[in-house]
Amino acid sequence: MGPHFFFSKAARRSQVGFSLVELMISLVIGLIVLGALVALFVNNSSTRRELDRSADVLENGNYALNLLRDELSLAGFYGTLATVSGSTDAPCSTSLADWNGSMGLFVRGSNQTDTPDPFSSCTTNRKSNTDAVLVQRAATCTTGGTSSDCETLTVGRVYLQVSECGDEYSTTPSVLAAYAATSPFTLRAKNCTTAAPIRSYVRRIFYINTSNQLMQVDIGNGAVGTPQLIADGIENMQIEYGIDTTGDGSPDCFIYNSGVSTDSIACSATVWPPATQNTAPPNPNWQNQGPNIVGARLHLLGIATQATSGYVNDKTYAMADWVLTTAPGDAYKRRVFTTYINFVNPQGRRQ
Helix, strand or coil, rough: HHHHHHHHHHHHHCCCCCCCHHHHHHHHHHHHHHHHHHHHHHCCCCHHHHHHHHHHHHHHHHHHHHHHHHHHCCCCCCCCCCCCCCCEEEEEEECCCHHCCCCCCCCCCEEEECCCCCCCCCCCCCCCCCEEEEEEEEEEEECCCCCCCCCCCCCCCCEEEEEHHHHHHHHCCCCEECCCCCCCCCEEECCCEEEEEEEEEEEEEEEEEEEEEEEEEECEEEECCCCCCEEEEEEEEEEEEEEEECCCCCEEEECCCCCEECCCEEEECCCHHHHCCCCCCHHHHHHHHHHHEEEEEEEEEEEEECCCCCCCCCEEEECCCCEEEECCCCCEEEEEEEEECCCCCHHHHHH
C-alpha cells in the first residue's frame, strides 16, 4: 500500500457535500422562515397603519375640541368688565351697524336643517344635519402689543375700545368702530388720562363641510372672509346651550340648536318657544334668550380619514338632537368627543 492510496482516500472524504434531499430540506426551511418574517412584517405594518389611523382620529378630535373650547370660552370677552347690550340677529352681516346692535348676542347657533338657514350666505358646502356657531369677542391682545399675534391699527378694520374711566364710562362705555385716519378711539384708561386699550373685534363662524372638515370663516367689515380649514376628520358637530333664567350666572336649562332640549333640565316652551325656532333672522328665540346663554355642551364626532380593511362600523351615535339610529355599516372608525364650556365673561357680568 503506497502513499498515493492514503492521499486519494482523504481527497474523496473532503469532497463529500449535501445530498439533493438535504439541499431541498434546507430550502424549504429557509422558505418557511422567510414566509414567517414576511407575515410578521405585514402584520406589523397593518398594526402600525391602524394605530396611525386611530391616533389621527384622536389627534384631530382633541385638537378640534380644544380649539372650539378655547374660542367658545372667550365668547363675550371685551377686554374688561363691559356692560353690553343689543341682540340684533344677523350672523352673516358685514354691516358695522348690525355689529354694534348685536354685542349682547355673543353666540348664535344654527342647525343646517333650520329653514331658512341663517348661515347659508356666509358658509360654503355646509354639511346637512350639523350645527354651526357664531362667536363674537374682542382679541385677547391689544393693538401694538408685544405678542406675535397682536396687530397694529389698520384702516378699515373694526376695533373695540372700552372705557375704564368712571365718569366717561357712565356716558360712553365703549366704542366699536372701523379705524380711520381720524381715530374714533378716544376713551380713557383708569387714570382717565391715557388711552384705553384697543382690541381687534372678532366675528367668527365654525361649521362642518361636506368633506368632514371643521371650517372657520371670519365675518369682516364689508366682506365675508375665505373659509379656513381647522381640522380634518370631523364628521359632525352638535351644541347644546345653557340658559340662565334666574340671573345668577349658572345655566338653569338647555336648548338644542334645533329647539328645546329633551334632557332632564330642558328649557320650557315658554323660555324657548318651538313655534318660532325656525323663524328667519331676526329670530325671536335668539334675540330674547341668546344674551342669557352662559355655557355650552359641545359634541364632536371624529372619523378616520381612511377606511380599515375588514372593519364594519356597527355602532350608533347620539349627540344632542342628532341621533344616528342606523349603524353606518362602512369601514371607517369613529369616536365621540364631548365637553362642557363655561362662558366665563357673560357669567362674570351676572355674578
